[in-house]
Amino acid sequence: MTDNDIDTIGLSRRRILAGLGAVGVASAGAGLGTTAYFSDEESFDNNTLTAGELDLKLDYRATYAGGPGRLEEVDGWYPDFDVQEEEPGVYLLGEVPDVGDFSWPEEVQERDLCDPEMNLVDGDAIPVFTLEDVKPGDYGEVTISLHICDNPSWVWMYGDLVENAENGLTDPESEVDETGGDPGEGAGELADAIDVTMWYDEDCDNVYEPGGGDDAPICVELVLDVSGSMGTGNRLQDMKDGASTLVSTILGASADNRVGLTTFANGANTVVSVTDDEAALQNAISGLSANGSTAMADGVSTGQADLENCPDGHDRIMVVFTDGQPSSGQDPASAAQAARNADPSTEIFAIGVAGAQQSTLESMASDPTDDHIFTATDDAALEQAFGQIAETLVGEQVIFEGSLAEAMAALSMDEGGIALDGNRSTEDRECFAGGLTQCIGFEWELPPDAGNEVQSDSVTFDVGFHAEQCRHNEEPGNPFEQPTPTPTATPNDTQTPE
Incomplete structure (x- = not known):
């Protein structure tokens, strides 16, 4: 029942030569019986196109x-x-x-x-x-x-x-x-x-x-890494997309929910205190930039301080994102433990990508850690990682x-x-x-x-x-109605546990 053939896009390897012309100038001068030619040749060699997987x-x-x-x-x-x-x-x-x-x-x-x-x-x-x-x-x-x-x-x-x-x-x-x-x-x-x-x-x-635990309204603090390494490629924008998605999901699930935004680099700063104002949060997220070191412990402590502004009766949740290791001399584990032991306590989720250390994520996340750590090996997966946490909080x-x-x-x-x-x-x-x-x-x-x-x-x-x-x-139809794939067909893969 399994069809595990991966069809490869039919791509050819071509040798492309450019500039294969010669421009010659003949001259004759008094006493000169020779002819000279100017020539030039350029080529683009060994061109290779390899189909993706x-x-x-x-x-x-x-x-x-x-x-x-x-x-x-x-x-x-x-x-x-x-x-x-x-x-x-x-x-x-x-x-x-x-x-x-x-x-x-x-x-x-x-x-x-x-x-x-x-x-x-x-x-x-x-x-x-x-x-x-x-x-x-x-x-x-x-x-x-x-x-x-x-x-x-x-x-x-x-x-x-x-x-x-x-x-x-x-x-x-x-x-x-x-x-x-x-x-x-x-x-x-x-x-x-x-x-x-x-x-x-x-x-x-x-x-x-199906729901967020005891069905109490939730107060979520986003604690986001905006250190210099976040400027790599499209990583900052991928994080923004994920944070934006989480904000929309949490606030859209209940009028009583609240979200706050704290960032950390050389230090930490609460950009938007816990609120139900989605526009303010989205504007703040879109304006984030990357620069500086990774004061992760400061971010956790500052985020926890903002959670103290949550209305009574709200479950307190922190979502910490990082792409690297904490700066020297700072201990995010201690800051996270203080947040988890607070009264009322804070539940902590951790998202890591790129250079994030698994041991650091584990030291911050609530127990069981396997329910609270989301690791992406590709920056482009960050929006979906944030989305997974959002859906965990509002109900699967x-x-x-x-x-x-x-x-x-x-x-x-x-x-x-x-x-x-x-x-x-x-x-x-x-x-x-x-x-x-x-x-x-x-x-x-x-x-x-x-x-x-x-x-x-x-x-x-x-x-x-x-x-x-x-x-x-962009708009795939029923994949099981398609004709038998040819060498130029869309690659696909099928796996079957029975």
Whole structure:
């Protein structure tokens, strides 16, 4: 079910020669019987054009809540993975990457998983769930993280209900199931009974979080690095775009929310104190410039001081962004600890890019750090990193809710699958940026009130992802209706966990 061919743009290498002319002047003078020629030759040699790459890779973490005391039984269904009981009755069924000291929940958004040595899902069809004896009340979840290695890409999620089998009728089932139990006499009821939720898991924590915690209004302080290194390339503008997106999302989610803006370079300065005035914040963000060193600790302390201006009853949150290391002699860890221990306490998220040290981000972020650190390996991914935090704070978005049968119908390639959005914080659908991990959650449950009609039934289903380059492809149609790619077709890549 996997098509992992990467079609390469047909580009030619040409040798281009320029200035291949000769200008000659003949002269004759008294006593001179010779002729002279002036000549010149210029060339552009060894010209090479190399097609770019589009490589979609996946990793995942799958769990099954099937009741305590079943470790040996469940482990027997997975000969290639050592199933673990993480808590009573909850089993880890699979985890990729499964290399070295890598810890999926803690590091999935912090490491560069495009590294070939990480051994991600890259062209392989793998079974995530292979379960028997599923009972009403059982549920499972797989969080799949997507990695666009190199070029930004549109991404689609697709699927197929391969089988919905009756497998005969037990005596209790025959009393309530009128569809018949023999092959060809009726489909099973399990696909209709299983409930499915798919969502953008912004913090990759395997949990759907529909709202901002206790639903209290939030007061968010942006603490932004504007040191000299931020002038590199388009980094400053990418940060501005991300901060602007976060402001719009937070203030648009509730009239009671507030946002403040603090910057740090040689020192720190609160540019706009916590407010609901979006225009003032957007104007301040657009006017930021880069210069100076990296007084990160001053930024955290100054940002915390501004959070003291938050109205009572607001949850206090700080989002610290940096592209480098703190200046000598300053300790952002201590400043962050003071903010986290304040009364009321401040929850701290950290975004890093370029020269940002992972240890510094970890020293500032709230626990669990894997839910509060967002690392981008490409400046162009910064807007989406800010967007992920914004969506975490206002509530993760559902992609689909319904029965398993309905989910597979929505994901059908005949219907074009489900077009995924690389940035949920903006109005229009966006490409997935390279250099940023993004996660999709898929949870299924056989409800406790499921009846005897599903006894002995079984389902088989596939889920996959298709990526297609963004550049020169502004309004992509249904990727599954396109003709067979030719050497000049848009590069695409498809990965399928089944």
